[in-house]
Amino acid sequence: MPSASVQAFLTEVEQQLGASCLKTDPDLISTHLIDWRGRYQGRAPAVLFPGSTDQVAQVVRLAAKHRVGLVPQGGNTGLTGASVPDDSGDQVVISLTKLQAIRAVDAANKTMTLEAGVTLAKAQDEADALGLLFPLTLPSRGSATIGGNLATNCGGTAVLRYGNARALCLGLEVVTATGEIWSGLRGLRKDNTGYDLRDLFIGSEGTLGIITAAVLALSPKPAALMTALAKVPSVESAVGLLGLAQKKGAAQLTGFELMTKPALSLVSQYFPVLAQPIQGMGSADLVLLEISSPTGEVEAVGLLEDILSEAYESGLVQDALVAQSIQQAQTFWDIRDHITLASSEDGHQIKHDIGLPISCIPDFMVSMQKELEALLPGTRIINFGHLGDGNLHYNLACPINPNVWSDRNRRHEACKQFMQRLEEEAHHRVHNRVVSLGGSISAEHGLGVMRRDEAARYKGPVEMGLMRSIKTALDPLNILNPGKVVLV
Numbered sequence: 001m002p003s004a005s006v007q008a009f010l011t012e013v014e015q016q017l018g019a020s021c022l023k024t025d026p027d028l029i030s031t032h033l034i035d036w037r038g039r040y041q042g043r044a045p046a047v048l049f050p051g052s053t054d055q056v057a058q059v060v061r062l063a064a065k066h067r068v069g070l071v072p073q074g075g076n077t078g079l080t081g082a083s084v085p086d087d088s089g090d091q092v093v094i095s096l097t098k099l100q101a102i103r104a105v106d107a108a109n110k111t112m113t114l115e116a117g118v119t120l121a122k123a124q125d126e127a128d129a130l131g132l133l134f135p136l137t138l139p140s141r142g143s144a145t146i147g148g149n150l151a152t153n154c155g156g157t158a159v160l161r162y163g164n165a166r167a168l169c170l171g172l173e174v175v176t177a178t179g180e181i182w183s184g185l186r187g188l189r190k191d192n193t194g195y196d197l198r199d200l201f202i203g204s205e206g207t208l209g210i211i212t213a214a215v216l217a218l219s220p221k222p223a224a225l226m227t228a229l230a231k232v233p234s235v236e237s238a239v240g241l242l243g244l245a246q247k248k249g250a251a252q253l254t255g256f257e258l259m260t261k262p263a264l265s266l267v268s269q270y271f272p273v274l275a276q277p278i279q280g281m282g283s284a285d286l287v288l289l290e291i292s293s294p295t296g297e298v299e300a301v302g303l304l305e306d307i308l309s310e311a312y313e314s315g316l317v318q319d320a321l322v323a324q325s326i327q328q329a330q331t332f333w334d335i336r337d338h339i340t341l342a343s344s345e346d347g348h349q350i351k352h353d354i355g356l357p358i359s360c361i362p363d364f365m366v367s368m369q370k371e372l373e374a375l376l377p378g379t380r381i382i383n384f385g386h387l388g389d390g391n392l393h394y395n396l397a398c399p400i401n402p403n404v405w406s407d408r409n410r411r412h413e414a415c416k417q418f419m420q421r422l423e424e425e426a427h428h429r430v431h432n433r434v435v436s437l438g439g440s441i442s443a444e445h446g447l448g449v450m451r452r453d454e455a456a457r458y459k460g461p462v463e464m465g466l467m468r469s470i471k472t473a474l475d476p477l478n479i480l481n482p483g484k485v486v487l488v
């Protein structure tokens with residue numbers, strides 16, 4: 001049973017917003033209480049679905065009155081347990097998915113103002129209909145929402161050229177922890193009028209305010225996009241290829257993704273049809289390069305071929321496949337986009353989302369592999385990601401046990417046990433090395449609950465003190481996503 005204050009809160013929400021605004025049926029709300037990876041399972045008596053910014057503000061005012069913790073949620077695709085409640089049963093989920101309006105478009109200013117519940121895929125389509133580009137892109141774009149993208153300051157596969165979510169947002173509308181509405185929906189590329197509140201809310205994972213709308217910055221649509229897969233003899237070569245592609249392509253290099261052999265073998269195993277394009281390339285580490293051109297396909301192909309032939313001559317690349325059509329380019333991206341899904345099918349893994357100076361990546365990989373092979377014999381290092389940004393998803397999968405592998409349930413159980421037994425130690429090893437090299441333990445997914453305590457180990461008292469001061473200044477009653485990012 002929820003506490004008396006939660007019950008009083010829900011009664012008032014129903015009175016003020018109407019019964020259609022909340023769901024309490026356990027069957028109907030169960031998917032809102034577990035995270036995408038199935039790692040964090042919380043409890044909550046209700047999920048609220050306000051339909052406007054005013055209704056969000058009303059809910060927050062009532063939550064403040066009754067001291068009830070609210071967990072903002074968009075598409076629930078987050079990967080750090082930040083979008084689901086804890087297991088107390090006294091937190092309430094507030095879904096922003098009913099906030100669906102495209103409020104304004106300004107093609108000349110290249111901006112679009114839309115509400116937090118619009119999915120990333122819809123935002124991309126809306127920009128496309130204007131003849132413009134909203135370049136943020138993630139494999140989860142069909143479900144992830146703009147509110148969630150901004151609350152996590154997500155990255156994705158186009159950061160190299162266009163920046164992360166923060167760089168693509170010019171203004172915000174936010175409901176504060178006291179239930180007031182801050183209207184900062186400015187479409188300005190320059191605005192130095194004091195503390196940057198927008199930047200404070202972006203990346204705060206729902207702990208400082210609830211984002212209800214945003215002004216997104218759009219870009220001109222390139223005339224052509226060309227994609228290639230390059231087989232590289234080592235990660236050092238991949239870093240060399242990146243330098244060459246940046247020198248020759250400059251800002252026209254819009255994507256540079258690394259997919260190591262073990263990551264690709266998961267796609268081959270669980271999505272064999274998708275892996276067909278790379279069958280002739282043998283078992284190898286691959287880089288996916290994307291070049292965009294303001295003039296057209298001929299120029300893009302020319303640039304890509306120029307980069308690849310020089311890379312081939314200097315031994316950085318052993319083989320390459322240039323997409324012959326948009327459809328074929330999509331098949332290349334499908335391979336990349338399915339690594340996370342194939343990993344889920346394989347079973348639980350020990351996950352890392354690390355950021356490193358690109359120059360340190362080859363040494364990191366060699367030395368880390370040695371250390372992990374000694375610590376976790378047989379572990380499979382599923383390493384892939386946004387090499388162009390220095391961001392790798394450096395995940396550790398359970399050694400293959402032929403006795404259980406063909407049975408999905410037994411495989412998943414074995415992976416779960418592997419993870420539970422070794423996760424903490426593996427995190428420390430990987431994160432210690434990352435931090436010693438000047439890196440980050442969360443390049444794009446955020447802290448949530450998964451990396452909250454780990455981040456506190458590395459940040460030091462001054463940084464943690466400042467973070468706590470910000471949280472208590474903006475949310476003195478600790479009602480917004482309590483327990484996530486930083487403990488107060």
Ligand SMILES: Cc1cc2nc3c(=O)[nH]c(=O)nc-3n(C[C@H](O)[C@H](O)[C@H](O)COP(=O)(O)OP(=O)(O)OC[C@H]3O[C@@H](n4cnc5c(N)ncnc54)[C@H](O)[C@@H]3O)c2cc1C
Nearest residue numbers: 074075076077078082145147148149151154155156206211
């Ligand atoms: C297959 C797959 C691939 C992915 N690839 C990437 C990737 O390449 N790069 C990357 O960065 N991430 C990636 N992600 C993670 C995830 O998709 C992103 O973090 C995304 O931005 C989350 O959006 P969401 O709407 O699902 O947010 P949710 O998961 O619902 O919430 C995430 C966080 O934001 C908060 N929140 C949500 N909406 C609001 C709001 N309106 N106001 C305030 N706080 C809010 C929540 O409380 C929570 O803290 C991937 C996930 C999956 C499943």
